[in-house]
Each structure stands twice: as structure tokens, then as C-alpha cells.
Amino acid sequence: MPIPESSLSVAIQSTADFLADKFGEDVVVTVDSPQKAQEQAKDSTEHVLNLFVYRIAPSGFHADLGDEQPFFVRANILLTAFPAGSGSPPTDSDLRVLGQAIRVLQSFSVIPVTLPGPVPGNAPAGDFRNNPTTDYQLQAVFQAPTMEELNHIWTTQGGELAYRISAAYELALIPIEPLSHAAPAPQVVAGEFVAAPGTVGRPFQMFHQGGRLFSHLDIAAGTATTELSLTGVPQSRVSVVIEWHRAGGAVERQPGQVFEIQTPDVDATEARVDLALTAAVDGDTATVITTLIAPDDSALAGAPPANPIHLNVGP
The missing domain is CATH 2.60.40 (Immunoglobulin-like)
Structure with missing residues (x-):
């Protein structure tokens, strides 16, 4: 049984799809570990732009949400370009690809896609979109992590993966849909207005x-x-x-x-x-x-x- 998509996976994959639409056929956008992205690019004629999620953090807001309400998070990602290993790509291919990605996100800081979108036809019964969901758009905020933080990310990838220049972004805010939603509050059908002498028209x-x-x-x-x-x-x-x-x-x-x-x-x-x-x-x-x-x-x-x-x- 396939693992159903989540609002988190939809948010990250939708960001990758949005970036992919801004490139030609010679660039593939992936959501994977840097090690696997490098392996994919090594024997390919296509460059790879990879989105690597390295941190999930709470939104810092919505402190009073209950167990049956969406919980909002921020996702930190690294955008890394891996030049094609086959053919004769320019020596600065990684800077060209990464620069275009930064250019796109600078032009569309709020990604113009309303998420999570309709339920796919092949979605399993447990897909979160079969329940009431929050419609949202993502804001991509450029980040400046310290070199120590970047070094830690790269040295924990394993293998012989060398450090590559990357751009860090925060995607916010992403709702994490609950397993069961609270029943919506009933609509107001009547109201009562009480007036007392002297409460209005004070001299x-x-x-x-x-x-x-x-x-x-x-x-x-x-x-x-x-x-x-x-x-x-x-x-x-x-x-x-x-x-x-x-x-x-x-x-x-x-x-x-x-x-x-x-x-x-x-x-x-x-x-x-x-x-x-x-x-x-x-x-x-x-x-x-x-x-x-x-x-x-x-x-x-x-x-x-x-x-x-x-x-x-x-x-």
C-alpha cells in the first residue's frame, strides 16, 4: 500500500514543480538528498536542481490551536545545482542553474499556486485531501545560515559528497493537517442587542x-x-x-x-x-x-x- 501524500510533501513537491516550469528540458528539479541528486546528474546530460529539506520548525504563531486543527510549520530547504556529467556543459553550469532559481524565487516570493489542490484521481482513501483542508500559498524567504550550519549539513550526508554552493530558503507557512478535524462552528442565525439608558450618546x-x-x-x-x-x-x-x-x-x-x-x-x-x-x-x-x-x-x-x-x- 503506497504511503499517502501529506500537506508537507505536497508543499515541497509543488515548489519543485513550480521551479521546474521555469527551466528548459536540460534541467531536472528533484526533491532528494544531495548524495542521490549528485548520482543522478553524474551520468546524465541534464543538470539537476535539488531541493533538500534540512529543518522543520513550528510557525511561532497559532499557540492556542487544538489537536483537531491544522498545525503550521516552516520548512528550511537548500537549493543545490549539480551539473550534468555527460556532454560538454559549461564550467559554470551550477551557477547558471542556481542563479536562475534565485531569480525566479525573487520574482515570485509568494509562490502563485494554491495548495493543496484537488484530490488526485489515484489518491488512496487515507489521503489528507479527502477531509476538509486549509487552502494556502507558500512564501519563499531567502535565508543566510552560518558556514558552521552549512558545513554540518554537508558533512552529515555521507559518501564522498563535496561541498557545493547552495541557496537556503524558508518556505512558510505549511499546515500539517490533523488526523481528524474538529466539527465546524455552526453559523450564527440570530443575535440579541441589549441597550441601556446612558450607554450611548455620552455628553x-x-x-x-x-x-x-x-x-x-x-x-x-x-x-x-x-x-x-x-x-x-x-x-x-x-x-x-x-x-x-x-x-x-x-x-x-x-x-x-x-x-x-x-x-x-x-x-x-x-x-x-x-x-x-x-x-x-x-x-x-x-x-x-x-x-x-x-x-x-x-x-x-x-x-x-x-x-x-x-x-x-x-x-
Whole structure:
């Protein structure tokens, strides 16, 4: 019984097929060990470009995936050219082949093939494409492994294989399909929207003086009114309460002043209202507290206050 293809093997072989399409008939692209690729080229009139997978690493993302979801990996490959051993190939055949491969991958850093593609007609029942799969494309990222790492790769190949100039790439991201997939989440067929008074249309306020807006304002003792820019949902009503912290330590609240908001634009003339002040003396400070109220001027439960703004009285 043949071993079924996996999403990993499909990704690597599809990359090889993509590169093969960019070469003529005198170049064969293989997915094999460098030793076997060299043996193939030795007695052939065709050059061999080999893709050797030397490392598989996790993606570094998707940390919360479950056992029944695809797991994503990165594959590191070496592209190595082996010149034909027969005929009279140019002495720089390996550089010509490798240079063309680099040129192709530079021009198509995202390989224009949607994987894994349809299930082949001769695929066994256990082929992963018989189940729901992830459609993906591969990005080829040029790498620069150290000479120590390259030397380790070549010296572990066995035989009398000599070091050959190669190009290293990372193919990402490749999904590893699970043995069984989680059941897809059901589609949303209904929703519920809950609204509470005061959760939308929160008022906004700033002091307006000399064509500028302030969240803190210094005023002189005895000032009877100050201008406020008050915005929010038009036609909503607000109560503006001034909480005084008197210089002697007492805390007093002026009765609420009711206004109807005219505009959401804080710079508009319609936003400006005159706020009455009671007995402002040196050393006093005050906080302006503005809340939405009902159309009949009664309190509105749960209504959030506007942004607080502050007054300082004195030189």
C-alpha cells in the first residue's frame, strides 16, 4: 500500500514543480538528498536542481490551536545545482542553474499556486485531501545560515559528497493537517442587542474662552458666568451641577442647570451655553458634573456623566 501524500510533501513537491516550469528540458528539479541528486546528474546530460529539506520548525504563531486543527510549520530547504556529467556543459553550469532559481524565487516570493489542490484521481482513501483542508500559498524567504550550519549539513550526508554552493530558503507557512478535524462552528442565525439608558450618546463638555477650549479654567473672584461648549446627541437634555470646594474646606453643590444639547460639534456656536456661578471667591475650586436627564428633567438611571472639567478661582 503506497504511503499517502501529506500537506508537507505536497508543499515541497509543488515548489519543485513550480521551479521546474521555469527551466528548459536540460534541467531536472528533484526533491532528494544531495548524495542521490549528485548520482543522478553524474551520468546524465541534464543538470539537476535539488531541493533538500534540512529543518522543520513550528510557525511561532497559532499557540492556542487544538489537536483537531491544522498545525503550521516552516520548512528550511537548500537549493543545490549539480551539473550534468555527460556532454560538454559549461564550467559554470551550477551557477547558471542556481542563479536562475534565485531569480525566479525573487520574482515570485509568494509562490502563485494554491495548495493543496484537488484530490488526485489515484489518491488512496487515507489521503489528507479527502477531509476538509486549509487552502494556502507558500512564501519563499531567502535565508543566510552560518558556514558552521552549512558545513554540518554537508558533512552529515555521507559518501564522498563535496561541498557545493547552495541557496537556503524558508518556505512558510505549511499546515500539517490533523488526523481528524474538529466539527465546524455552526453559523450564527440570530443575535440579541441589549441597550441601556446612558450607554450611548455620552455628553462632552469643555470651557470656551477667547476662541479656545479648556478642561481647566482660571477665573477671577466674583465671576458670575462662564461659557461652556456642550455637545452630544442633539435634543438630549443634561443637568449641569457645579460642585464647589470652598477655600475654607466646605463642599457645596449648586442646583443643577438644565440645557438641551444642540449639536455634536464642539466648535459650533450652537454648542455654547452660559453657566451661572455662585459666589466665586479666591481659593475656591469647582468641578463641573454633567449628566443626561429624561425629557421631563427627571434623573436617568445609569446615565454616564460627561468628562469632568475644573475651575480655579483666584489670581
